[in-house]
Amino acid sequence: MPAIVMSNAGPNGAKKLEGKITIYVVICGVIAATGGLMFGYDIGISGGVTSMDDFLEEFFPVVYERKHKAKEDNYCKYDNQGLQLFTSSLYLAALVSSFVASKVCTKHGRRLTMQAASVFFLVGVIFNAAARNIVMLIVGRILLGVGVGFANQVRKYRSRLSLSRYASFLKLHSTVHSSSLSEIAPVHIRGALNILFQLDVTIGIFVANIVNYFVSSIHPWGWRLALGLAGVPATMLCLGSMVIAETPTSLIEREQLMEGLAVLKKIRGIDNVNAEYEEILHACEMARQVKQPFRNLMKRSSRPQLVIAIAMQVFQQFTGINAIMFYAPVLFQTIGFKNDASLLSAVITGIVNVLSTVVSVVLVDKLGRRFLLLEACGQMLITQVAIGGVLLVNLKSTNELEHGVAVWVVVLVCLFVSSFAWSWGPLGWLIPSETFPLATRTAGYAFAVSSNLLFTFVIAQAFLSMMCHLRAGIFFFFAAWIVVMGLFVIFLLPETKNVPIDEMSERVWKRHWFWKRFMDEEALDKKDSV
């Protein structure tokens, strides 16, 4: 999940911060990218493994039998709660553990939280790769989920330490201004920077697709290798968390001021860090003044941002994207592809996902959020209806699609994935991160993350069963949601491109035809909110 975007107004105004790109900053960047890659890898890996015969024969013999029985209904071959739990349990565990992880992070700092995340990841990978029964498989996935919950805190780690440096990697340094918590994004590239985090996730999914393709020919333990390779980024995360120091922000938050200053000098590679030190002090002070963020969030004046943050996440999942990301190999086998072809098709959708996310990085601050979302609604609607239509006409209970028709389905799936990847995928995260005011920002974003994990769990647990019951109709089900989300964007989602975060309330919410009625109370709320 991408980092939350913070204000770019600090006590020193728009001043450029001093500092070199030290090895420490590079390690931070790598570690945080590793968090995104791991999350993506876990999204992409389960579908391929689920479609492998060796895996099914060992853990889900019922599904294996069904898959190889000629008379079995195409749409129901994989309908099995245990099989779906193998994918979904990770997200439920991540949801529950985020609450604990956030407390651990506040109390014990980011470094320890990161170490905990890597230990959970590593143990989870061992359970999965060495699994002898379903319980070991599920426990492994749950531990990976707990790792994801803890690693979410690590994202804050990178964003606080190195977003400005990240930008300078991209030769944008001259445009980067100082901010509270050096978690900054110049307004005209705020979207692009934020989407870089989503790019990590899509690359992780793509790597998983490739791994699945290559290991599927290794019998009978290729799937163990696929699950075990998640140990590579987990080990990187573990080693990184050993060598890295605690963040200055985390030390200063916990009132260890001298230590914080010393670490800041070390990581910036210079002695004159006073400006940044003051920024962090100021930001921590402001954060401390935010009392009861969750109560603030429940106030009427927070309704617009809260509704939008949650809706973006629910809608993102109900586009049906994870039916593809989780279950593409299974889906492609359902329409009649053999093992290899279905895994290769998943590789193709994976690369389309990555490249289209790059399109979003380039276009989001030029074309705006609403344009991308609406264009995607059109494209996703057409492709979902077309996939549903093709299957309705051509895929009966026991036949296979003709090869040419099956290839068309893959093309339609790619068109669907591309539109998701330049719109609802990244923007589902970007918009909740840029709409909340300071008093509710962290709490509001936490709500968005939780909603995402909850609905990702729902789709992962339900999709194969829904396909069995609704058959080709499942694609019309998603299409209906896409109509609803298009209307939502048209009527209820204001444009936030190029609006400084601190001016969102005046320039966006108070001027919106519908949401402005909730803003009248803002003045009243303000007295006791901050």
Ligand code: BGC
């Ligand atoms: C979503 C994930 C999805 C991924 C696909 C993310 O924005 O939150 O659920 O699997 O995009 O790239």
